[in-house]
């Protein structure tokens with residue numbers, strides 16, 4: 586384990602009787618959960634706790650026994666595929682997919698994190714059978730430009746910018762509506778201001794880059810020398826001192842700055858389920874696949890609901906609320922193909 590524990594935490598963290606309704610539209614615009622979110626600022630304690638909740642995703646190579654123990658608790662969703670199907674039997678699957686590290690491999694330059702054509706086909710296939718959403722820390726437009734599938738739901742900026750399928754999409758059955766949920770819209774000016782401040786402040790640290798994700802910001806340190814990580818974090822914190830309404834969280838070699846509102850990928854998942862008409866429904870089986878700490882908020886929601894499953898994409902043991910695991914994006918693709926195949930074979934029966 587390195588002495589930079591806080592930073593090391595990146596890689597170191599169906600068959601329904603009712604027909605699937607892939608293009609199912611939102612039933613209310615926006616559902617109540619979105620309308621009230623922006624009023625619910627996180628109190629300082631909650632924001633601090635969220636920022637401190639970083640310790641367990643460490644980078645150390647696991648021992649064999651530790652790995653086996655972890656795999657027993659979080660079995661592969663591929664080898665455990667039949668159990669997943671059994672749990673989903675008779676329910677409507679709704680698919681939630683994170684982007685970076687889940688649909689595309691982690692690369693040094695965030696602008697080049699493209700998705701393969703094969704992965705796009707797999708996601709397209711899933712969306713033909715099940716309502717499907719991309720839930721990403723990136724801004725919605727950017728993640729759409731990578732995925733390029735108009736028939737999906739998109740929740741960008743860690744779920745703070747949600748939109749349904751575009752009107753031209755063959756899956757959009759109803760008249761399309763505009764943006765459906767932006768609980769942090771009042772923060773747009775301050776996010777822009779902090780983007781400029783962080784870009785200027787961190788310019789002297791080689792390799793540091795600041796990404797504007799519209800309702801949140803990412804300060805990347807994947808290409809920064811490890812000796813400079815601490816200084817970079819201090820710079821970020823010094824800028825944020827002036828902005829108590831923003832909080833700092835961490836992802837995979839990235840510091841994430843976002844509004845201190847009670848809204849995360851877990852809220853986005855709940856919002857979308859409600860919007861799809863599945864609020865309080867026992868007949869829905871959400872599957873959420875993600876690789877990062879921010880995906881844990883969605884895994885926790887599923888665990889608390891006692892419905893559906895979370896799948897963590899990771900090659901190494903990490904503390905997680907997900908029930909299953911997959912090692913890397915290529916296994917995610919395989920899982921999506923298996924889901925489609927099983928749906929198709931049920932339709933033929």
Ligand SMILES: O=P(O)(O)OC[C@H]1O[C@H](O[C@H]2O[C@H](CO)[C@@H](O)[C@H](O)[C@H]2O)[C@H](O)[C@@H](O)[C@@H]1O
Nearest residue numbers: 684685691692693695698721722803807837839
């Ligand atoms: O929720 P996600 O879709 O997983 O977005 C989380 C962050 O992903 C991106 O950064 C990560 O992927 C980059 C490309 O592989 C990599 O260079 C970086 O180190 C990772 O942290 C994205 O650039 C960030 O803005 C997102 O917050």
